[in-house]
Each structure stands twice: as structure tokens, then as C-alpha cells.
Amino acid sequence: MSLLESSWFLVAFLIIAIVLLIDPKNSTSGSGANQILSGITTPSSEQKFIYRFSAGLIAVFFILTTVLNSYN
Numbered sequence: 001m002s003l004l005e006s007s008w009f010l011v012a013f014l015i016i017a018i019v020l021l022i023d024p025k026n027s028t029s030g031s032g033a034n035q036i037l038s039g040i041t042t043p044s045s046e047q048k049f050i051y052r053f054s055a056g057l058i059a060v061f062f063i064l065t066t067v068l069n070s071y072n
Contacts, residue, residue: 004067004068008061008065011057015061022050
């Protein structure tokens with residue numbers, strides 16, 4: 001297995017792990033109107049990092065898939 005294929009498997013595993021392990025819901029819970037508005041609040045800095053990291057992994061996965069497909 002080449003380095004590109006190994007990298008592809010690693011990136012795919014990381015994407016799957018992020019999707020399965022990260023809960024997108026806000027962990028703080030309020031009452032009444034706060035629960036209604038909690039769905040439209042802005043994400044925290046940690047959530048923004050995870051979103052950007054996962055978006056980067058998806059872009060790398062797409063590029064690796066395209067490169068590997070061009071070799072076959």
C-alpha cells in the first residue's frame with residue numbers, strides 16, 4: 001500500500017471519528033426561551049476549531065481521492 005493510500009485511510013478514519021465522537025449540540029442547557037434560542041446561538045471557539053478542522057480533512061480527503069483515482 002502506498003503512502004497516498006495510507007494517508008487516505010487515515011484521513012477517512014479521522015473524519016469518521018470526528019462525526020461519531022463530537023456532539024454538535026450545545027452542552028449548556030437553560031430553561032424556557034433559552035432552550036428555544038440555544039439552537040441559533042453562535043458556536044464556541046472550540047466548536048469553530050472542530051468545524052474548520054473537519055472541513056480541512058474533508059478537503060484533503062477529496063484531493064487524495066482525486067489523486068488516487070487519476071493513477072488508476
